Amino acid sequence: MLTPPPPRTRADVAARLPDDQARAWFTEALADATRAATAREAPPAQAPPAPRPAWQLRFVTAGRHCGQDAADAVRALLLIEARADTETLTRLYREGSAAERRAVLLALPSLVDGPQATPLVDDALRTHDTRLIAAAVGPYAAAHLTPHAWRHAVLKCLFTGVPLTAVADLARRAAGDAELARMLAAHAAERTAAGRELSRDLRHALTLTGVPTEEP
Amino acid sequence: MRIFDPHIHMTSRTTDDYEAMYAAGVRAVVEPAFWLGQPRTSPASFFDYFDALLGWEPFRAAQYGIAHHCTLALNPKEANDPRCTPVLDELPRYLVKDSVVAVGEIGYDAMTPAEDTALAAQLQLAADHGLPALVHTPHRDKLAGLHRTLDVVRESALPVERTLLDHLNETTVAAAADSGCWLGFSVYPDTKMDTDRMVTVLRTFGTERILVNSAADWGRSDPLKTREVADAMLAAGFTDDDVDRVLWRNPVAFYGLSGRLRLDVPVPDALHEGNSVLRGGE
Numbered sequence: 495m496l497t498p499p500p501p502r503t504r505a506d507v508a509a510r511l512p513d514d515q516a517r518a519w520f521t522e523a524l525a526d527a528t529r530a531a532t533a534r535e536a537p538p539a540q541a542p543p544a545p546r547p548a549w550q551l552r553f554v555t556a557g558r559h560c561g562q563d564a565a566d567a568v569r570a571l572l573l574i575e576a577r578a579d580t581e582t583l584t585r586l587y588r589e590g591s592a593a594e595r596r597a598v599l600l601a602l603p604s605l606v607d608g609p610q611a612t613p614l615v616d617d618a619l620r621t622h623d624t625r626l627i628a629a630a631v632g633p634y635a636a637a638h639l640t641p642h643a644w645r646h647a648v649l650k651c652l653f654t655g656v657p658l659t660a661v662a663d664l665a666r667r668a669a670g671d672a673e674l675a676r677m678l679a680a681h682a683a684e685r686t687a688a689g690r691e692l693s694r695d696l697r698h699a700l701t702l703t704g705v706p707t708e709e710p
Numbered sequence: 711m712r713i714f715d716p717h718i719h720m721t722s723r724t725t726d727d728y729e730a731m732y733a734a735g736v737r738a739v740v741e742p743a744f745w746l747g748q749p750r751t752s753p754a755s756f757f758d759y760f761d762a763l764l765g766w767e768p769f770r771a772a773q774y775g776i777a778h779h780c781t782l783a784l785n786p787k788e789a790n791d792p793r794c795t796p797v798l799d800e801l802p803r804y805l806v807k808d809s810v811v812a813v814g815e816i817g818y819d820a821m822t823p824a825e826d827t828a829l830a831a832q833l834q835l836a837a838d839h840g841l842p843a844l845v846h847t848p849h850r851d852k853l854a855g856l857h858r859t860l861d862v863v864r865e866s867a868l869p870v871e872r873t874l875l876d877h878l879n880e881t882t883v884a885a886a887a888d889s890g891c892w893l894g895f896s897v898y899p900d901t902k903m904d905t906d907r908m909v910t911v912l913r914t915f916g917t918e919r920i921l922v923n924s925a926a927d928w929g930r931s932d933p934l935k936t937r938e939v940a941d942a943m944l945a946a947g948f949t950d951d952d953v954d955r956v957l958w959r960n961p962v963a964f965y966g967l968s969g970r971l972r973l974d975v976p977v978p979d980a981l982h983e984g985n986s987v988l989r990g991g992e
């Protein structure tokens with residue numbers, strides 16, 4: 495539950511939906527999203543307060559139509575199909591429930607090339623909602639977080655019990671990171687001083703840095 | 711025993727409460743948006759509160775194996791403050807959310823024209839969004855308040871079968887029952903209803919369409935009152951099925967009218983492992 499699945503394909507998601515009614519809804523929702531993406535290629539209409547496109551209401555209501563288990567994947571696919579830009583992603587995140595925010599985070603690596611959406615990741619990493627944190631440390635964070643922010647993200651996972659399997663590219667980014675090794679060792683020392691166990695994830699992360707530390 | 715508390719303000723409660731509620735059998739709650747004790751000064755303050763009811767609070771509840779839904783609205787008290795009324799314009803984007811199962815708490819506080827406007831507008835919003843409504847009946851001048859509430863409900867587009875009148879007592883239950891609305895009772899340590907009086911009402915009016923809640927909040931209140939009523943019902947000769955009806959099936963039926971109720975919250979591993987997730991860090 496804590497480890498977010500990567501965005502799935504249409505067929506994959508459709509197969510996981512509870513019934514035909516949900517599948518029909520999903521097909522229509524994707525069609526709405528496709529229409530929105532195609533319409534954007536036409537010259538922009540000069541009417542700023544345009545009504546929200548239909549797919550965005552589908553994005554909000556996906557849970558009750560597709561079931562909570564499939565909702566993350568359905569929402570992420572809608573974002574990708576609509577080719578949502580950073581501005582739209584930011585608005586949907588800001589106006590979203592925790593579940594909607596998670597879907598935005600999961601879709602980031604497929605939709606945003608540069609670091610412009612990192613404020614959303616930063617926002618999620620400030621929360622204590624483990625499902626948001628897990629969704630925030632995916633491939634987009636691996637590609638775009640600054641070293642400082644990324645190290646704190648790894649520590650945040652350890653502090654809140656988010657399994658490090660959720661952290662994309664952990665081995666690559668951790669390798670040779672002496673500062674991360676120092677932070678992990680300090681965390682380990684703090685736990686040891688308090689008579690607490692070192693988690694397997696903490697030992698694993700220390701090992702991945704490849705930096706020798708005084709801690710076991 | 712499975713218990714659904716259909717009206718409780720968990721934002722004001724501790725994790726100890728969640729733990730005790732789970733142990734007492736509470737598996738689902740609905741948290742209505744209400745007054746925070748301290749007046750708000752801008753719509754933004756409401757939006758942060760609504761976001762918490764759609765994000766952080768369900769997360770907290772889920773860690774204790776409790777399904778959390780909410781009802782959203784501009785509450786009657788703050789409907790009188792022109793700094794807050796713009797919230798009404800933003801409600802539609804919140805009322806479409808998956809875990810919103812009613813519009814509420816709406817109703818009367820001091821029975822002012824501003825409250826008339828907010829109540830009527832929000833009953834219409836409920837009708838427009840396929841949601842039932844949780845209507846709080848006023849604490850002062852209660853019976854007159856109930857009649858005025860019923861007049862507005864009857865004039866609205868929302869059918870009485872989709873309306874829950876809450877905080878009822880002996881003086882208002884008969885008129886409320888005649889109206890065809892659902893009937894809510896808040897059981898409190900020293901105000902509103904108490905456990906024995908609640909059992910008497912159930913004896914007189916039966917178990918149909920009746921919901922019992924703790925309405926626990928930041929004031930003197932007790933989140934385990936629902937369980938106390940269940941035990942008192944059994945002691946008074948009601949059956950397990952009667953208890954299940956009042957404390958589970960009735961709230962499921964009422965909020966189920968939204969089509970958005972989801973009660974299959976898995977028991978989190980963390981509940982068994984003493985994981986630090988429960989503290990959100992150390």
Ligand SMILES: [Zn+2]
Binds near residue numbers: 717742815
């Ligand atoms: Zn209340």
